[in-house]
Amino acid sequence: MNRALRPLVATCLIFVLAYAAAALQYPALLSSRVLGDLLTDNAFLGITAVGMTFVILSGGIDLSVGAVIGFSGVLAAVLITSVGLHPLVAFAVTLAVAAAFGAAMGCVIHYLQVPSFIVTLAGMFLARGAASILTQDSIPISHPFYHDVSTLFLKLPGGGRITAIGALMLMVFALGTLLAHRTRFGANVYAIGGNATSASLMGVPIGQTTILIYTLSSFLAGLGGIVFSLYTSAGYPLAAVGVELDVICAVVIGGTLLAGGYGFVVGTFIGVMLQGLVQVYIIFDGTLSSWWTKIVIGFLLFLFILMQRFVFSATALRRTE
Amino acid sequence: MTTLSRIVSRLRPALSVQLGALVLVLLGNWVLFPGFFDLSVQDGRLFGSLIDVANRGAPVAILAIGMTLVIATRGVDLSVGAVMAVSGAIAATLVEAGYPAGVAVPLALVAGVACGAWNGFLISVLEMQPIVATLVLMVAGRGVAQLITNGSIVTFDDPWLTFLGNGTVLGLPMAPILLVLLALATILLVRRTALGLFIEAVGVNPSAARFAGLRSKLVVMIVYSFAGFCAGLAGLLVAADIQGADANNAGLWLELDAILAVVIGGTSLMGGRFSVVLSIIGAMIIQATNTGILVSGLPPEFNLIVKAAVILAILVLQSPLAAGLLRQRPGSRP
Numbered sequence: 028m029n030r031a032l033r034p035l036v037a038t039c040l041i042f043v044l045a046y047a048a049a050a051l052q053y054p055a056l057l058s059s060r061v062l063g064d065l066l067t068d069n070a071f072l073g074i075t076a077v078g079m080t081f082v083i084l085s086g087g088i089d090l091s092v093g094a095v096i097g098f099s100g101v102l103a104a105v106l107i108t109s110v111g112l113h114p115l116v117a118f119a120v121t122l123a124v125a126a127a128f129g130a131a132m133g134c135v136i137h138y139l140q141v142p143s144f145i146v147t148l149a150g151m152f153l154a155r156g157a158a159s160i161l162t163q164d165s166i167p168i169s170h171p172f173y174h175d176v177s178t179l180f181l182k183l184p185g186g187g188r189i190t191a192i193g194a195l196m197l198m199v200f201a202l203g204t205l206l207a208h209r210t211r212f213g214a215n216v217y218a219i220g221g222n223a224t225s226a227s228l229m230g231v232p233i234g235q236t237t238i239l240i241y242t243l244s245s246f247l248a249g250l251g252g253i254v255f256s257l258y259t260s261a262g263y264p265l266a267a268v269g270v271e272l273d274v275i276c277a278v279v280i281g282g283t284l285l286a287g288g289y290g291f292v293v294g295t296f297i298g299v300m301l302q303g304l305v306q307v308y309i310i311f312d313g314t315l316s317s318w319w320t321k322i323v324i325g326f327l328l329f330l331f332i333l334m335q336r337f338v339f340s341a342t343a344l345r346r347t348e
Numbered sequence: 349m350t351t352l353s354r355i356v357s358r359l360r361p362a363l364s365v366q367l368g369a370l371v372l373v374l375l376g377n378w379v380l381f382p383g384f385f386d387l388s389v390q391d392g393r394l395f396g397s398l399i400d401v402a403n404r405g406a407p408v409a410i411l412a413i414g415m416t417l418v419i420a421t422r423g424v425d426l427s428v429g430a431v432m433a434v435s436g437a438i439a440a441t442l443v444e445a446g447y448p449a450g451v452a453v454p455l456a457l458v459a460g461v462a463c464g465a466w467n468g469f470l471i472s473v474l475e476m477q478p479i480v481a482t483l484v485l486m487v488a489g490r491g492v493a494q495l496i497t498n499g500s501i502v503t504f505d506d507p508w509l510t511f512l513g514n515g516t517v518l519g520l521p522m523a524p525i526l527l528v529l530l531a532l533a534t535i536l537l538v539r540r541t542a543l544g545l546f547i548e549a550v551g552v553n554p555s556a557a558r559f560a561g562l563r564s565k566l567v568v569m570i571v572y573s574f575a576g577f578c579a580g581l582a583g584l585l586v587a588a589d590i591q592g593a594d595a596n597n598a599g600l601w602l603e604l605d606a607i608l609a610v611v612i613g614g615t616s617l618m619g620g621r622f623s624v625v626l627s628i629i630g631a632m633i634i635q636a637t638n639t640g641i642l643v644s645g646l647p648p649e650f651n652l653i654v655k656a657a658v659i660l661a662i663l664v665l666q667s668p669l670a671a672g673l674l675r676q677r678p679g680s681r682p
Contacts, residue, residue, distance in 0.1 A: 088479065141663045142617055144424075144479060148604060149663075153656035159649030264649075272487055285480045318494035318595075325488020332480055 034282035035294045042301050053311045059187030066193030069303045071255040073196040076277045077203040078247030080295045086220040086287025087143035091150035092248040093270035098158040099125050099252030104166040104262025114172040122249050129245025133238035158264035165263040192254045203292040220287025366629045373636040381643045393516040405635030406523035407582040411606035412627040414578030417571045422551045422619030423478035430489025431463045431579035432599030436587030437496040449508035457580045464576015472565035493595035503592040513588025551619025
């Protein structure tokens with residue numbers, strides 16, 4: 028078997044085994060209702076994780092996504108309730124603002140040549156602060172459009188439903204996969220993550236690609252924020268605090284190498300579902316406290332980083348020699 | 349003597365920038381709140397806004413001491429906030445279970461060192477990137493802390509443990525005293541022994557340091573263990589301050605403040621030269637700004653925007669772009 032595919036296969040295997048083990052204990056987990064809810068509950072996480080996959084593939088990190096989710100949820104809520112825009116117009120404005128924010132971070136990272144984590148840390152403070160200045164409280168959204176969207180779903184056999192936001196996440200994953208593996212932009216991202224110097228010598232436009240990567244990440248985080256506002260029917264400045272960690276975990280558990288240059292968008296999807304499964308299992312069990320989620324996720328994270336270490340140790344050795 | 353004067357002359361321009369910034373922020377506070385520099389003695393302890401800044405800034409400053417050494421080795425420790433929660437949880441739970449503070453406090457510190465050593469093991473032996481290795485504990489650490497406290501906030505009224513947070517010696521609160529003691533011990537350790545040189549060597553070029561016969565792995569291990577110790581101590585102070593261990597919120601996002609303090613202190617994220625004193629001043633600048641924003645009546649969230657602006661300003665100043673512009677100035681050396 029191609030050794031490059033091993034982490035992805037391992038992720039899938041762990042998900043299937045974990046799901047089978049959980050389903051043996053609670054057969055109800057197999058119902059299409061649970062599957063549908065898994066998609067709906069993790070929609071905002073999954074959409075954001077697609078953007079993060081590109082960032083990590085390029086060897087960077089984006090700590091601002093949680094704050095951008097909070098900010099765009101609040102901005103959409105303010106535009107709809109206070110300004111009186113139609114939700115679709117408000118969404119377009121919100122997405123444009125989020126994308127511009129990401130582009131600005133990309134510019135700082137590229138032109139000032141500073142590590143992405145410190146720039147996006149500043150971005151996190153900025154977005155969270157801006158959200159809190161827009162409003163301190165949770166703004167409920169009661170526009171008829173929100174009601175329409177929540178009644179929009181596809182019935183699955185067995186009573187489950189794929190909601191609009193669940194379907195949107197699947198679509199973003201499909202588009203993300205195409206973007207990563209079938210476009211020049213995707214190839215450039217992999218090239219930069221593999222080795223930025225070689226990529227630049229090969230003629231990859233480093234600046235343009237870097238800026239686009241962070242624009243995409245913030246754009247998708249903005250979309251995640253809108254989905255989160257659809258999910259909760261509200262905009263709250265402190266929404267999604269710490270979600271950047273969940274998103275990074277999902278990407279890493281999905282088999283993407285944190286050093287960049289290797290990974291699959293599909294893997295991230297499995298990573299998100301695996302995290303969702305842990306939460307669902309804890310809810311089904313009922314006696315375990317929710318803090319076990321953190322320990323299990325932390326353990327999985329460790330396991331995957333360790334595995335990457337051994338799978339790639341041969342390549343890494345060759346690279347340093 | 350010549351080396352000492354060289355060190356002083358090397359530090360002085362940098363020192364003046366950060367000290368100047370701190371004085372500026374403090375003066376700003378004084379303009380907003382004329383009683384800012386007032387000190388008074390009540391019930392045998394000093395009171396005043398300055399003491400308050402030192403007291404509240406101490407946990408971040410203690411974290412920043414450990415973080416400075418970590419960043420000097422070209423690493424970063426994201427787990428310190430979670431380690432604070434773990435050490436606070438251990439101390440509170442042990443004291444509540446009837447153990448004396450003399451047992452609980454050392455054990456909590458040992459737990460901090462153990463967490464740091466785990467990070468060091470992942471980074472030096474398994475050769476993981478620091479940001480990834482410490483992310484594991486950042487995620488799992490809070491879960492472990494909640495496991496220890498059983499998901500609730502454990503409160504305690506042990507007089508000795510409480511003394512750490514609220515006690516005074518010679519009228520001064522404990523937290524700044526511990527900070528000064530730790531800072532002095534650290535500076536002696538890194539400047540009076542070769543350890544500081546080793547840390548800088550590992551940060552500048554790990555391969556070169558190894559070829560020069562330096563045991564880089566041991567240095568990295570020691571540095572992360574020390575950062576864990578600092579986080580353990582900071583966790584004790586925070587828990588003692590509120591007489592309770594809150595696994596969810598103790599030390600939340602403080603790792604970011606600690607990194608910010610080190611960056612304000614002028615230590616480069618690319619490793620190498622570092623200054624413990626400047627990082628502590630950086631932590632105090634952050635706390636003084638916090639206090640200023642609270643005093644001025646602006647919403648506390650405004651603080652986040654100020655922090656972001658400060659980070660950006662420093663990044664611009666440190667960037668190669670700015671260095672190039674400065675070099676092109678007429679009259680300066682090429």
